[in-house]
Amino acid sequence: MLPPYDVPMMISDQEQPLIRVLHDESRRDLRDPTRPRPVRLYLWEPNRPQGAPAPLVVVSHGTGGSGSNMEWLVRPLHEASFRVVALDHHGNNYVDGYEPEGFLHVWERPRDVSFALETLGREQLLGPVGVAGFSLGGYTAAALAGARIDPQNLRAVLTGTIPLPVIPEFPSALEALRKKYPLDESSRHVLDAAAADLSDPRVRAVFQVAPGVGSLVTPESLATVRVPVGIRWGGADTVNPYDVDTKPYLEHIPTASGGSAGPNVRHDDFFAPEPADPTVRVRVGREAAAFFQQHLG
Secondary structure, eight states: OOOTTOOOOOOOGGGOOEEEEEEEEEEEOSSOTTSEEEEEEEEEOOSSOOSSOOOEEEEEOOTTOOGGGOHHHHHHHHHTTOEEEEEEOTTEETTTEEOHHHHHOTTHHHHHHHHHHHHHHHHSOOOOEEEEEETHHHHHHHHTTTOOBOHHHHHHHHHTSSOOOOOTTOTTHHHHHHHHSOSSGGGHHHHHHHTSOOOOTTEEEEEEESOOOTTTBOHHHHTTOOSOEEEEEOTTOSSSOIIIIIHHHHHHOTTEEEEESOTTOOGGGGTOSSOSSTTHHHHHHHHHHHHHHHHHO
């Protein structure tokens, strides 16, 4: 059964994406360690021919979602003649199902994006690259610009010193993770991986919508971000509250600018079938397209 926020793609038959499943041989499938990690892509080519390679925007979905339900962000980008790629992050998308690492080993998400860019870049010359992300996808985008997880904060979450907010899609994620990876010295590599620099020099602009994980990233890493960062958030968001999750990005990234999508906008308004504010996705999607037109050319 799909999560309640599954919103089908509302794109014409002529504009349906090419769907590809790539395999990253450097990482393992979370269910079958004998297989490489899958990275599913939904790819829209520009709807108008261009002389030079079209600017490319990669879209990262929120926790438990899918690239296939990011229509509200994909459509305005595609209509603005960007090449658009939305991803499914392994273990954290409802198409393939959930694994605890998919929710808690969040640093694997930006690696998915870099792997996709590397693969696409081998096939043809890439235009200027931007990354847009919603919720946990907002962290994903920021990590590709230099944001890094504080391993001490992460350890506190994994040990329960800092309470983990309830994850509606996978309430037992932390318990399931502890069963697979007991928190002892053997997990040192996990903390090291979390703190790694995942920035990708191909990424020239980032757009975050209701970003998550702001409380776990280091201010020092955010201060190193040099690419333009646009941020939007909901004033009534209790899932990724402004003070906890958005404010660190906005205050510590020197190139960041942004604004509230509305004082009554909730987190759910970006994915619910019947949002309290039905205009918010349209507005923010258009603002994302305008942002990338300004910074990617």
